[in-house]
Amino acid sequence: MKKQVKHVTIYDIAEKMKISPATVSRALKDHYSISKETTKAVKKTARNMGYLPNTLASSLRSNKTNTIGVLVSRVNRPFISSLISGIEEVANLEGYNIFISQSLDLEEKEIGNVKAMFSSRVDGLIVSLAMETTKFDHFEIFTDRNIPLVFVDRVPDEIEAEKIVIDNFAAAFEATEHLIEQGCKRIAHFGGAQHINVYHDRKKGYLAALQKHDLPVDEKLITYSNLGKDEGFSMTQQLLELENPPDAIFSANDTAAISAIQFAREKGIHVPNELAVVGFNDDYLASIISPSLTTVAHPAFEMGKIAASHLLEQKDKSDLVASKTTVLKTRFVIRESSVRDHR
Amino acid sequence: MKKQVKHVTIYDIAEKMKISPATVSRALKDHYSISKETTKAVKKTARNMGYLPNTLASSLRSNKTNTIGVLVSRVNRPFISSLISGIEEVANLEGYNIFISQSLDLEEKEIGNVKAMFSSRVDGLIVSLAMETTKFDHFEIFTDRNIPLVFVDRVPDEIEAEKIVIDNFAAAFEATEHLIEQGCKRIAHFGGAQHINVYHDRKKGYLAALQKHDLPVDEKLITYSNLGKDEGFSMTQQLLELENPPDAIFSANDTAAISAIQFAREKGIHVPNELAVVGFNDDYLASIISPSLTTVAHPAFEMGKIAASHLLEQKDKSDLVASKTTVLKTRFVIRESSVRDHR
DNA sequence: ATATTTTACGCAACCGGTTGCGTAATAAAA
DNA sequence: TTTTATTACGCAACCGGTTGCGTAAAATAT
Structure with missing residues (x-):
């Protein structure tokens, strides 16, 4: 049978040393009003007895x-x-x-x-x-x-x-503009829940870049989801089945972007020439996947x-x-x- | 200036309701000895007053x-x-x-x-x-x-x-044997710290598989590190510079294995034909990288x-x-x- | 109508540190 | 030597719930 060790408290220390618990408490905290000798002795005894403070008690009193x-x-x-x-x-x-x-x-x-x-x-x-x-x-x-x-x-x-x-807006703007500079004309967007600032701003940045370069906004190219792996696949599939499919995707995260790349790879669609992809976050994956993913490094x-x-x-x-x-x-x-x- | 809200305690509730804190405490916990009406009233008052229990106090007393x-x-x-x-x-x-x-x-x-x-x-x-x-x-x-x-x-x-x-031993054994079945003769191993059971057992499994198939153990093909990304690169480089380089690597984790694949890709070494690689863990990356990584799925x-x-x-x-x-x-x-x- | 059980609640100690205040003992100042 | 200041420590309340035990009141049994 294992020995059952009890919790050692400052009261146990105080009793053994014939001093008050208050002194023990202060000594352990290096309180100025306790002499160095007492402080040292208390700490030594505490160590020997295997004392470990009870954070709950301390926190309850000190409210910290x-x-x-x-x-x-x-x-x-x-x-x-x-x-x-x-x-x-x-x-x-x-x-x-x-x-x-x-x-x-x-x-x-x-x-x-x-x-x-x-x-x-x-x-x-x-x-x-x-x-x-x-x-x-x-x-x-x-x-x-x-x-x-x-x-x-x-x-x-x-x-x-x-x-x-x-600055989600600026980052999305830059990402989208980059795609435009690559010659992409029909850029899709994988958006997240729009009441969340990050996804809202990323979409805004995307739209602003299109507008700046006089590209039309096609609502059919904008999809919303929670940007998981599976959603990435299905959104890509859905987009590529359009009669007028996109030539690029700006995804609001990397997970969905990577799914898009994988989907394209499976279907024999060339990335980036037939479908350019930009993600967001710079997950570790982004540099590993082939072709490696252009993305926004999120600190x-x-x-x-x-x-x-x-x-x-x-x-x-x-x-x-x-x-x-x-x-x-x-x-x-x-x-x-x-x-x-x-x- | 913002209003400074105080913490509401069971004492506040007790005072307002002209009952004892003990009753409040019990009512909130649906203690059997408190009448249903009192319990309901207490809970209602607690809700109205914005009461939230103080876990510290509760835990201190109940030791849970x-x-x-x-x-x-x-x-x-x-x-x-x-x-x-x-x-x-x-x-x-x-x-x-x-x-x-x-x-x-x-x-x-x-x-x-x-x-x-x-x-x-x-x-x-x-x-x-x-x-x-x-x-x-x-x-x-x-x-x-x-x-x-x-x-x-x-x-x-x-x-x-x-x-x-x-079962690290069995998993490593299976992985190594798989490489042997693929025709690999000089299989290297990326090992972790050997005082850690998982890495120790993986190495044992690797060695056992070699032995079963009468392949010699070459200590030069066994490296030890903490299996980070950088270590993966340098170990691969080191191995491939041997006068008699390996034709396969069994890595004790995926991170290092993926580095090996990347290194090989950069050097124009074909994976798996010139260098077969097997990892361990089945990180999400493993299925994403190209060529995708054979590995042990760790639950x-x-x-x-x-x-x-x-x-x-x-x-x-x-x-x-x-x-x-x-x-x-x-x-x-x-x-x-x-x-x-x-x- | 009296005795017994049940119901519903209060009292107060307790969990283990923390801290304001008081004080005896010693040291320094007058 | 007396007064004042300093040092070193103890007392006891406190933080906010929890719980064993006791009891008045109501319900039930005899």
């Missing part, structure tokens, strides 16, 4: 958990996992842990998760909105109490809070780092309502999928 | 956090993020949240994280070991107290605890689900020391990178 909540759609997406990695790096450096939940792009789950985060008394929350989300009052729990709240990438216009985004990792550091800064100037929007630079990466042979 | 700790090397790796996704799915279904930290493959960080997890009083811990880890006594915090502990994938032999793994998501559900099961039969090892099936996926033309 040293935890940052992170609320994303799903963790196993390249963009999200890089984002999280960036958050974790900064958080950890500052002595914070992160608490993750997934909304699975469902508004209801997002609402529940926000409440759970609050109940766990996270010191701040970083959110990338669920696809489904159209209302935002569930975030008032945080804003009403001035608990730091930072939105990243998929951000709401409706809330006054700190936001970290990229996911950096975005995470900035979100975390801005969030931690907010805690200092707590009375000020932070509602700054930080726009990060994207990088347009031209690869094989969009550069046509000049025949 | 409804949180599962997850300790991995890094979240932004395909295998890991799928694993986490699986864990999250089961955990969430059972009303648990997950608390994630990264060891970044450093033993020291892993030790710190284990302590932090304990201090946070997670109800259980799921661990995939850091590359660096060679000692394991930091896990005694959990085992000594019979707190559920489950290791996944990279597991220690030295600890008696529940483990979820795949990461399912592994996460099983780890979480086994962990939650442990909590019931708490006196029993669970030390079962569950071996999941892998699936050998044959694609283009290993199937030679029969010339």
